[in-house]
Amino acid sequence: MSTDETPAREGLQRRSLLIGAVAGAGVTGIGAASAVGLNEAFGAAEDPTADHSDAARHGLQVEPFHGARQAGVATLPQAFSAFIALNLNQGASKDSLRRMLRVLSDDAAALTQGRAPLWDQEPWLAENPSRLTVTFGFGPKAMALIDAARAPEWLKPLPAFDIDQLQDRWNQGDLLLQLCCDDKLTLAHAQRVLLKDSRSFAKVRWIQDGFRNTVGATPAGQTMRNLFGQVDGTVDPYPGEEDHEKVVYGRDGFEPWIEDGTSLVLRRIHMNLDTWDEADTPAREDSVGRKLADGAPLTGSQEHDEPDFEAKGPLGFPVIASYSHIRRSRTDNPDEKIFRRVYNYDLPVADASGMSRSGDISGGVSNTGLIFASYQSDPIQQFVPIQKKLDDMDMLNTWTVPIGSAVFAIPPGCEEGGFIGDGLF
Template sequence: MYSLSRRGLLGVGAGIAAASAVAVSTSHTTTTPAAALRRTHGDDTIPFHGAHQAGIETPLTQRVAHLVFALKPDSDYVRIANMLRLLTDDAARLSRGMAPVADSEPELAVAPARLTVTFGFGRELVARTGASVPQWLGPLPSFSVDRLRTEWTGGDLLITLQCDDALTLEHAARVLTRDTRFFCEPAYAYRGFLPAHDSHAEGTTPRNLFGQVDGTVNPVPGSDDFAGVVWIDDDSWLRGGSSFVLRRIDMDLDKWDTLDRPDRERSVGRTLATGAPLGGRAEYDEPDFEARNTLGMRVIPDFAHMRRARMADRSQRIARRGHSFVDTIDGATVSGLLFGSFQRDVTAQFVPIQRSLDQVDLLNTWTTPVGSAVFAIAPGCSEGGFIGETLFD
């Protein structure tokens, strides 16, 4: 393991080597000067440093990887701090399109493509540092719809990578996983996707594998509303941070296929074509939960997902951030949703919504949560600092 001073020294050499490699590579191309200077989406970056971690309020990207780790028995206060310093240094470099010091494939780091790295801490990691453990940091209450598998539950350290380029993301995942090897063991990992960058108009709500627009009712990033829903503002080590719920939800696409379109729309409470609430015309129309049809039945049924997810108490809201996945398990294809939500307090915000959905949400017929975890999301850091430093104040 390198000391920070050695890493800094090697960083200079790595930077020179990377620049030389690029120079050699481009010297053999036949592109025109104008083509060589043209920017691509691969050049796009999102700042790593700041009051809040990146990847929470930043735009959705095409790819995501959630990497979850279990601490080794000897990973104590000092070793955890050293690991977080190392991870922060490498994540910051990768986010800028710079190869980390010990990167054996530096060419794979040059196109960041809006790469963000977000770190989350489980209950055990926080406890080992001696910092106060939030009441909500731990397993969620039991829900009747859950069929959780032990291998996809809990975890001590979460590293979430989001990016528009699969190669960049997988390279970053390998580098950061390698950084943890003396401190953690891999527990499990999820990988998901959304539509390709610029394949739809900016601001378009993505669709999940059921064909539904997914994420319409979300606080607007950068707004006071978003801050009130997401950012913790007390005097704890989490000030400027958040909480994160990660759920793996399997979706039975074959059974969903047997439903006709009207039944699908009643299950969701929205028109599939536009995402408009039933009885409305456009996606962002306010739903009329009192409207009834000519037969006297509710236009948006009591069992509709959007009705069950809309809480009367406006403080019971979350910021959703989901990606679809397709996996192969024991030779069978499994599809679903990697559900993520940020909120100040899991117990006060997420749990009431999930309890409402657990009761009569008809979508539960075709969806099954099989993985679940809760993480504390530390605040961001400035250059020279590291994610999680407030744990050690």
């Protein structure tokens, strides 16, 4: 194992070799501009007038791992995500799951703080944590191994909905690792480390990669947009607001399945951009109930204006239609609320041609959608009623199809020296 000084010294040597190689290459075909550009980049990094303080480097920002609650739920959403479902090996036991969770927790704790785990073969890739969080979720099999009597009643597949075209490859797993980070390289390295930890205990069932705007691309606090171009999550009960504690952790409302625990409903939603392209802006806004440019309700002028569902247009029809997404997702029941922390996905396609039609989940030139992560104290009381209303008559169903669904119990956090889920064993 190298000393702490060795990677830095080797990095300087490699950098010097790289600069020399590129400078020489300018004579042989790459061109002087490439060498100048690279030297300027290194020069800027080494500018003696530059601010080298840790606070000036976004990559050094950290989110806590230890604590009463797991990070990655109330955390300000990061730019990139990887939701990973693992299936435990056939002979998994309570003891093997305990050992697995301890190893994963120890390494996740190190990685989130910018420290390489002991056997990390690329420790320099862990140096910029970039607000990395690792959140654990338990599926039915994991909870059955830990303590079946403490498994919440809602930890099971959701009821079937008419709009679903679920593909088994995106459905339930035994254990969830939710990785979120502001740097894709850091996230990819953490994912690799944790999957190497787990391969003696489990197999990867699926990985769902997602993204939002990168750091600094939009004003702070602006609601994210999905790939339909619409703002997504305007009415979320944000952390710090009165409703958030009740909605997510059951405070002053639902009975939590465990103190400081919550649930995650993960829905993979295919978005048909080909048929969306066929709708003009008024038709799109009618289906959503909001102006696409700024997210304001059709009866308002700013995103967070309260919609007026009673307002009528010149011909006497409601301005916000009864089938609009904003109307169908609203409820008069104060208990029917969720906290969403969603990510886009956009996968490469091969031999793309033609058009996909309404209801199709393949074809066309895009494989695009939403990783809809919904946190709530009780999915049956909070998520399912909202989903039933959307299932009945949401115009957005014309362009969206759920293709994956999973439910996980999110246990509390842990203190230093402990591991996620230790209080359940």
